[in-house]
Amino acid sequence: MGMGADPFLPRRPLRQALRLHLQLRRLLRRNRQQPRRLRRQLRLQPCHAPTLRLHLLRPPHRPQLRRPPHHRLHRYGVPPHSPLPSANSPDLWRDRLEVLNSTGPLAAQRLGLPLVPPSLAHNGSFRQGANFAVGGATALDAAFFHDGSDPGNKFPLNTSLGVQLQWFEALKPSLCRTTQECEAFFGRSLFFVGEFGVNDYHFSFPTKSLQEITAFVPEVIRAISMAIERLIKHGATSFVVPGTIPSGCTPHILSSFAKDDPAEYNSTTGCLEDYNKLGMHHNLLLQEALEKLRGRHPDAMIVYADLFGPIIDMVESPRKYGFEDVLTNCCGGPGALICGDQGAHVCEKPAARLFWDVAHLTEAAYRYIADGWLGSIDSPATARESRYQLVR
Template identity: 90%
Template sequence: MATKMRKLPSAVLLFLLVADLGWAWALIPSPSPAGLSARRYDSIFSFGDSYADTGNNPVVFAANSVFNLVTRPPYGSTFFGHPTGRNSDGRLIIDFIAQRLGLPLVPPSLAHNGSFRQGANFAVGGATALDAAFFHDGSDPGNKFPLNTSLGVQLQWLEALKPSLCRTTQECEAFFGRSLFFVGEFGVNDYHFSFPTKSLQEITSSVPDVIRTISMAIERLIKHGATSFVVPGTIPSGCMPQFTSYLAKDDPAEYNSTTGCREDYNNLGMHHNMLLQEALEKLRGRHPDAMIVYADLFGPIMDMVESPRKYGFEEDVLTNCCGRPGALICGDEGANLCEKPAARLFWDVAHLTEAAYRYIADGWLGSIDSPVLEIYLGYMYLLV
């Protein structure tokens, strides 16, 4: 019988990638407590930008109130009840994943004084894949932005922390082999920081350098003993309120007539994601014993933009909940705040609400309330 092709949901796609390497139960736990207690991972280590930062931002930007708005209400109001340094009203994808795997929320490496034996988060808001020197043309020797919190710097932070986690090579390989590593999201800031000074063609030409940097970071982590990776692609930044409202162009031809998103910025993101997936496939070939999973950010967010009602979102899906156009920035006193953050996709001009992050996390890992067997049977159905 001919195979009938249809689009697979993200959870099934992730399951297929993982199941192919024999790790299905590690990333999609059983709905029973016994299944959760039998999880594979003892710790989570995360690298990235504001989409993963759980509290390093206030440390890095301590002296800069413009970039430190996340320390003020209403950030964190939905779940934590107070600001935590997260660029959202509540939890991020990494938080939901940690909870799903029965692990503590991953502590920010720069702001946590306790143990990192169960993981550490090195992500920083505004972080780039490429080192800061790439963005300095020499015309302004005093230019210190973006700060040097790149992927390479975050790797150095892990390596500085390593002696407190394990001592011998064998011990480190065993420890990191029981850890889950998130490498990303990276790329958005690399491109956004270049928008004011470079053409889109010049920025597009830098995408291979960004992808190469991510690939080299994974190789470097493998040498430390890491074997399990989740590597998120980039977001559809052309849909951010930052570019659809605050910095909107006058030419309507630059925007998709259906979604309202900037086509050129989204095309850049799709190009990044295509090259990233190709690079990850090559890494799998060189490291067959490693699990390297691509995690889609672009698709789920676009689905929310195109079908907001399916997720319980209001129709003005590209309007941010906190700090509307014409008002103060989210975090400033008197900034506008929507009544129901759970009914919005965007929290502020560049980041998602906890509700949106939850949907993405569910798509990546599958719901604990849905037995893996049902996903497996769905996969078997597709083969007939």
């Protein structure tokens, strides 16, 4: 993809930033030496689960996360498999639930933190954390997506980031009572916020042009920023905020918005350029917004986690990851048949695929990303040579 004067692309060169990886690697090693008694985590997320999730960290972890010299996480390494979390979605086939095994839970596992229960679980214990993720959740409230020409045409979901924050605030009294107690509790916690935005855009593709969707990207970023501000007011100090994925590489976009003109596709990846530029635009604005938040809240640790670059690398170099197919889905079928529909089929080797269904990665792909966020310091030479260095 050329840089030029394209408004979607970053206008300044990126600088390497790997010290945070070293801090997290040390955190992981210390965690293995500590007793198994853990603190908590909270997670806000949709599925393509944008999420709010809280992890309460052990005392040795706090200073390492509170003062990172850089604010980016990137992917390196080849990880093993792991159990699968469910969040606030129905229990599906447990051995086929790659869609819900996203980077947040996997990264938490690497830090020795438990998989946290869905926030809406009956009789659940949330002293170790809570997961507010819901399939299809958006950053913007449902009212934004209502069709104004038909008052009866309601957006079918009411699980936006704002709604998840309400769930968090409803849960808060069971976790702490006084302002001092809540600040202490959430100050020891790690919040995963995202990735948000992908559903806002995907739901809009059938009815809006890319130009119209690009125009409301700042509103999505504003919603994410306001959510972080709101959590900070509750006492939260440590955040991981993932960017969005390259939508132009997803099977859903490639099949639903196929183009006749070969120039619409990237010659190296086979992905639709303009849809990926939308994601790059989102990620650039998000990183700028997070930098402003750091300026307003110097005592908070706010880390941007890259999803876009690692996925592009997997598409460009599938053999490096053991993938045999990176642009079609493992679960589903031809045409409009999606995973879970009658007649849908599942591929024989999910671990050899990048995409589980039309929009979500396989567990193997999420594992590569999560392991890389925490493990890049194991191979500093490879990190220096990577095209997708994390930047400050």
